[in-house]
Amino acid sequence: AQTVTQSQPEMSVQEAETVTLSCTYDTSESDYYLFWYKQPPSRQMILVIRQEAYKQQNATENRFSVNFQKAAKSFSLKISDSQLGDAAMYFCAYRTPGTYKYIFGTGTRLKVLA
Amino acid sequence: DTEVTQTPKHLVMGMTNKKSLKCEQHMGHRAMYWYKQKAKKPPELMFVYSYEKLSINESVPSRFSPECPNSSLLNLHLHALQPEDSALYLCASSQDPGQGTSNEKLFFGSGTQLSVL
Numbered sequence: 001a002q003t004v005t006q007s008q009p010e011m012s013v014q015e016a017e018t019v020t021l022s023c024t025y026d027t028s029e030s031d032y033y034l035f036w037y038k039q040p041p042s043r044q045m046i047l048v049i050r051q052e053a054y055k056q057q058n059a060t061e062n063r064f065s066v067n068f069q070k071a072a073k074s075f076s077l078k079i080s081d082s083q084l085g086d087a088a089m090y091f092c093a094y095r096t097p098g099t100y101k102y103i104f105g106t107g108t109r110l111k112v113l114a
Numbered sequence: 115d116t117e118v119t120q121t122p123k124h125l126v127m128g129m130t131n132k133k134s135l136k137c138e139q140h141m142g143h144r145a146m147y148w149y150k151q152k153a154k155k156p157p158e159l160m161f162v163y164s165y166e167k168l169s170i171n172e173s174v175p176s177r178f179s180p181e182c183p184n185s186s187l188l189n190l191h192l193h194a195l196q197p198e199d200s201a202l203y204l205c206a207s208s209q210d211p212g213q214g215t216s217n218e219k220l221f222f223g224s225g226t227q228l229s230v231l
Contacts, residue, residue: 043202098211100162100169106156109154
């Protein structure tokens with residue numbers, strides 16, 4: 001069975017600095033999707049970034065980028081130039097193609113300090 | 115329109131009440147989901163509808179009854195709930211994963227915060 005582990009329950013970052021959130025996963029599949037979702041106090045979960053396992057190039061979305069290490073089964077999220085609006089719970093998630101089930105990690109609460 | 119709309123935003127109900135949660139999307143998505151989320155925990159999948167048919171029921175107690183009247187609407191009927199059912203209930207939609215679309219992702223609503231007294 002697939003699992004997703006986020007080992008950092010809480011992280012803090014100074015405004016304008018860079019922070020990296022960790023995620024590891026376990027799977028025997030060779031093709032899969034990985035996601036980072038953000039859940040701010042408004043409660044709506046929003047997709048931050050998405051990575052397809054068959055793509056070697058790391059995904060980037062503006063200030064957000066990932067470090068995808070397939071052999072190590074690691075999928076970390078880097079947030080550059082942190083802003084107060086980045087404060088939220090961040091969930092790493094995994095999905096096998098063709099399935100409906102997303103496997104979520106336990107989440108990392110990110111605090112941004114002014 | 116890239117929104118998933120959930121109503122109500124907050125709901126307080128007694129253990130003998132019957133209530134319904136509603137979810138609506140107009141993105142043409144054919145997969146719709148109900149998740150339950152306890153505070154500081156990840157969302158837990160409850161039900162999935164695909165093309166208006168129930169595809170997944172994650173062994174949810176029968177006091178929760180989902181309904182998908184059409185491709186845009188998803189309801190969750192609640193009856194005889196227990197205090198431990200108090201949680202945030204999230205609705206989500208997506209393109210059908212079975213189609214293998216490369217940009218498939220979950221779109222979430224902002225949830226209904228349910229308190230059972």
